[in-house]
Amino acid sequence: xxxxxxxxxxxxxxxxxxxxxxxxxxxxxxxxxxxxxxxxxxxxxxxxxxxxxxxxxxxxxxxxxxxxxxxxxxxxxxxxxxxxxxxxxxxxxxxxxxxxxxxxxxxxxxxxxxxxxxxxxxxxxxxxxxxxxxxxxxxxxxxxxxxxxxxxxxxxxxxxxxxxxxxxxxxxxxxxxxxxxxxxxxxxxxxxxxxxxxxxxxxxxxxxxxxxxxxxxxxxxxxxxxxxxxxxxxxxxxxxxxxxxxxxxxxxxxxxxxxxxxxxxxxxxxxxxxxxxxxxxxxxxxxxxxxxxxxxxxxxxxxxxxxxxxxxxxxxxxxxxxxxxxxxxxxxxxxxxxxxxxxxxxxxxxxxxxxxxxxxxxxxxxxxxxxxxxxxxxxxxxxxxxxxxxxxxxxxxxxxxxxxxxxxxxxxxxxxxxxxxxxxxxxxxxxxxxxxxxxxxxxxxxxxxxxxxxxxxxxxxxxxxxxxxxxxxxxxxxxxxxxxxxxxxxxxxxxxxxxxxxxxxxxxxxxxxxxxxxxxxxxxxxxxxxxxxxxxxxxxxxxxxxxxxxxxxxxxxxxxxxxxxxxxxxxxxxxxxxxxxxxxxxxxxxxxxxxxxxxxxxxxxxxxxxxxxxxxxxxxxxxxxxxxxxxxxxxxxxxxxxxxxxxxxxxxxxxxxxxxxxxxxxxxxxxxxxxxxxxxxxxxxxxxxxxxxxxxxxxxxxxxxxxxxxxxxxxxxxxxxxxxxxxxxxxxxxxxxxxxxxxxxxxxxxxxxxxxxxxxxxxxxxxxxxxxxxxxxxxxxxxxxxxxxxxxxxxxxxxxxxxxxxxxxxxxxxxxxxxxxxxxxxxxxxxxxxxxxxxxxxxxxxxxxxxxxxxxxxxxxxxxxxxxxxxxxxxxxxxxxx
Numbered sequence: 001x002x003x004x005x006x007x008x009x010x011x012x013x014x015x016x017x018x019x020x021x022x023x024x025x026x027x028x029x030x031x032x033x034x035x036x037x038x039x040x041x042x043x044x045x046x047x048x049x050x051x052x053x054x055x056x057x058x059x060x061x062x063x064x065x066x067x068x069x070x071x072x073x074x075x076x077x078x079x080x081x082x083x084x085x086x087x088x089x090x091x092x093x094x095x096x097x098x099x100x101x102x103x104x105x106x107x108x109x110x111x112x113x114x115x116x117x118x119x120x121x122x123x124x125x126x127x128x129x130x131x132x133x134x135x136x137x138x139x140x141x142x143x144x145x146x147x148x149x150x151x152x153x154x155x156x157x158x159x160x161x162x163x164x165x166x167x168x169x170x171x172x173x174x175x176x177x178x179x180x181x182x183x184x185x186x187x188x189x190x191x192x193x194x195x196x197x198x199x200x201x202x203x204x205x206x207x208x209x210x211x212x213x214x215x216x217x218x219x220x221x222x223x224x225x226x227x228x229x230x231x232x233x234x235x236x237x238x239x240x241x242x243x244x245x246x247x248x249x250x251x252x253x254x255x256x257x258x259x260x261x262x263x264x265x266x267x268x269x270x271x272x273x274x275x276x277x278x279x280x281x282x283x284x285x286x287x288x289x290x291x292x293x294x295x296x297x298x299x300x301x302x303x304x305x306x307x308x309x310x311x312x313x314x315x316x317x318x319x320x321x322x323x324x325x326x327x328x329x330x331x332x333x334x335x336x337x338x339x340x341x342x343x344x345x346x347x348x349x350x351x352x353x354x355x356x357x358x359x360x361x362x363x364x365x366x367x368x369x370x371x372x373x374x375x376x377x378x379x380x381x382x383x384x385x386x387x388x389x390x391x392x393x394x395x396x397x398x399x400x401x402x403x404x405x406x407x408x409x410x411x412x413x414x415x416x417x418x419x420x421x422x423x424x425x426x427x428x429x430x431x432x433x434x435x436x437x438x439x440x441x442x443x444x445x446x447x448x449x450x451x452x453x454x455x456x457x458x459x460x461x462x463x464x465x466x467x468x469x470x471x472x473x474x475x476x477x478x479x480x481x482x483x484x485x486x487x488x489x490x491x492x493x494x495x496x497x498x499x500x501x502x503x504x505x506x507x508x509x510x511x512x513x514x515x516x517x518x519x520x521x522x523x524x525x526x527x528x529x530x531x532x533x534x535x536x537x538x539x540x541x542x543x544x545x546x547x548x549x550x551x552x553x554x555x556x557x558x559x560x561x562x563x564x565x566x567x568x569x570x571x572x573x574x575x576x577x578x579x580x581x582x583x584x585x586x587x588x589x590x591x592x593x594x595x596x597x598x599x600x601x602x603x604x605x606x607x608x609x610x611x612x613x614x615x616x617x618x619x620x621x622x623x624x625x626x627x628x629x630x631x632x633x634x635x636x637x638x639x640x641x642x643x644x645x646x647x648x649x650x651x652x653x654x655x656x657x658x659x660x661x662x663x664x665x666x667x668x669x670x671x672x673x674x675x676x677x678x679x680x681x682x683x684x685x686x687x688x689x690x691x692x693x694x695x696x697x698x699x700x701x702x703x704x705x706x707x708x709x710x711x712x713x714x715x716x717x718x719x720x721x722x723x724x725x726x727x728x729x730x731x732x733x734x735x736x737x738x739x740x741x742x743x744x745x746x747x748x749x750x751x752x753x754x755x756x757x758x759x760x761x762x763x764x765x766x767x768x769x770x771x772x773x774x775x776x777x778x779x780x781x782x783x784x785x786x787x788x789x790x791x792x793x794x795x796x797x798x799x800x801x802x803x804x805x806x807x808x809x810x811x812x813x814x815x816x817x818x819x820x821x822x823x824x825x826x827x828x829x830x831x832x833x834x835x836x837x838x839x840x841x842x843x844x845x846x847x848x849x850x851x852x853x854x855x856x857x858x859x860x861x862x863x864x865x866x867x868x869x870x871x872x873x874x875x876x877x878x879x880x881x882x
Contacts, residue, residue, distance in 0.1 A: 091123025
């Protein structure tokens with residue numbers, strides 16, 4: 001046998017294979033080890049098979065072969081081999097560990113727990129701490145924290161008599177105690193980990209235990225206990241290198257009330273990396289988001305400005321993946337919207353959304369043309385099926401057994417025999433040639449050089465590009481289209497959220513026509529996706545026998561020509577198909593609700609009602625949908641035309657709180673105050689702190705006392721009404737004191753308690769005078785804040801984003817002095833943007849000033865009715881004179 005011209009290791013494998021024909025078990029073992037060193041997994045399995053032919057009970061060979069089966073995607077064979085070994089060697093510790101790991105990796109945690117529990121019960125002598133560790137992890141993953149604590153405690157008594165319990169088991173027991181509410185025991189166990197560094201001098205790392213402690217403590221809300229572990233992880237060098245880890249740590253810091261530490265961590269990370277680092281943009285966006293969440297909009301603006309400058313100068317390195325780039329782009333756009341840059345948000349996101357909709361529409365047109373072509377009969381049926389199979393193989397990573405051989409190995413090992421019939425093989429070959437020619441044509445059209453021209457078989461399969469019939473060209477285009485790589489507006493949660501924000505931003509800017517056009521295109525795509533019906537296939541479990549796939553009765557055949565044969569959802573299971581259809585329906589109705597909002601903004605009340613009719617039947621618990629419905633009903637006027645729909649839906653959904661409140665409103669408007677009071681009281685039981693419900697309840701009680709003919713105790717009704725109104729005033733707070741005082745005065749005026757009404761009316765006028773006196777000071781302060789912010793942005797733009805620690809602290813102190821921040825820096829999550837608070841206060845003050853004329857008019861009526869004409873003239877001259 002001549003040695004091939006390869007490296008020394010592979011040459012040794014070949015010579016040893018020539019000698020191994022002597023049926024020497026040791027040589028087959030040696031050949032298997034050398035095959036694994038060269039990456040020949042199937043050849044190693046073949047060698048172990050030869051060993052087992054000579055010695056069926058050879059433990060090492062069978063165990064090694066079982067561990068190789070999952071590497072070639074045949075886990076059911078590994079399960080069979082492990083089960084065989086356990087039958088021959090009951091309770092073998094290594095076999096149990098391997099079998100438990102196999103079950104856990106393929107999502108069968110419950111079966112893994114059963115195996116370990118059986119090992120503990122029947123073969124306790126062979127149990128070691130690794131089994132305990134694995135079972136504890138499984139208990140924690142399943143939420144059985146009490147079982148995990150009992151297991152660790154029993155193991156500490158029985159297996160650790162002369163030595164301390166290992167630190168990993170202590171940490172897991174402490175995490176379980178935290179979940180069970182035993183904070184003292186959790187702290188005692190977890191804090192023993194602090195005696196070990198994250199990475200010790202010998203290179204042993206405890207990073208996984210530190211991360212476990214932080215994650216579990218944060219999950220149960222014990223953020224203060226997690227702070228020491230977070231500080232250790234943050235200060236350890238070379239430990240946390242991934243942005244996902246930084247994000248998790250920053251989120252824990254924010255929840256613990258230490259946003260400042262999270263910001264400092266990101267600034268330190270940015271100083272260590274350069275603009276060419278792929279993590280730079282993601283870290284900068286996370287830092288800006290932390291500033292926005294803490295109310296420091298000036299710092300967030302500085303970070304975004306520096307990032308925009310780096311992008312404009314092409315100094316920033318971006319990830320190669322399209323999905324990663326899209327996520328960064330959407331995160332940046334969301335930050336622009338949070339900072340109030342609505343125009344920039346719309347200008348940056350609107351072209352991308354339009355381009356994405358164009359791609360989805362083109363893809364839909366390709367699939368529709370393929371469906372029409374497959375049902376026309378112009379293309380042979382076997383070729384149509386073959387093209388669909390190639391599309392399915394491309395989505396699943398290839399046909400089973402195709403490409404599974406090892407080219408350079410001596411023994412090829414077991415490869416599934418090709419059981420396809422000759423005409424199917426011929427059709428698959430023709431389909432592959434057509435797809436290869438389509439890919440080559442696409443590469444040429446994209447100005448990319450191909451390595452070789454199409455061969456004779458390709459030419460015979462399809463001829464020239466222009467010679468393909470239209471039907472066959474449509475089928476080839478559908479089979480070669482890359483649907484999986486295209487971002488899906490309805491499957492990407494972040495993308496869909498930005499789309500919803502874009503629609504609302506367009507409405508805020510008064511660009512209703514653009515919003516309506518985008519929604520119309522999105523609704524058409526959603527309707528198309530809803531028409532895709534996934535055929536149901538009953539597939540085997542990953543750990544079960546591969547078997548033969550059987551199609552249930554009533555499922556569509558492969559040659560029906562429906563869109564699902566070409567779409568991305570082809571071949572999904574029945575449960576997944578039903579879930580996907582439900583998600584698409586919900587998305588479609590959400591788009592319809594946004595279309596109703598756009599129609600209402602355009603003044604088309606009838607179209608709004610038409611769109612809301614189906615949405616409300618689907619979402620009877622949505623406050624947003626019913627609020628829009630009430631706005632339309634208010635413009636229409638009347639009660640009877642919308643009361644019928646409310647009554648009909650309430651009979652079907654009696655526990656819907658919006659319907660309950662609307663029914664109470666309708667009863668109160670129709671004079672049924674008693675029925676309205678019952679509905680309001682039931683709604684307040686669910687929302688006891690809602691001021692609007694308390695106001696409506698007070699008004700209904702007073703109406704009952706004044707207008708009802710059969711009211712048994714009017715005085716009690718009045719007392720209840722005023723009690724509800726005072727509770728409403730208390731929940732509204734001091735910011736809306738003028739509004740609450742007016743409502744209380746109006747109620748007292750209606751009842752006839754004029755002295756009480758006068759006191760509340762005068763309180764409204766007093767608040768208006770105080771607001772008028774404070775207006776110049778507020779205007780001067782607001783102007784000063786704007787000037788300081790502009791100067792601050794100028795100072796920041798003149799400096800580099802990466803400053804050292806001392807300069808950063810000085811800038812932080814200067815920002816705090818300029819903005820007048822009075823909140824504690826250890827609780828930045830409680831700080832709110834000052835601009836938002838000022839806008840809310842201005843709205844409430846404007847509302848109070850609008851009530852002044854109403855109050856003045858009512859006071860004049862009271863004064864004139866009591867004979868105080870001079871007081872009435874003074875009020876009219878001061879407040880009612882133009």
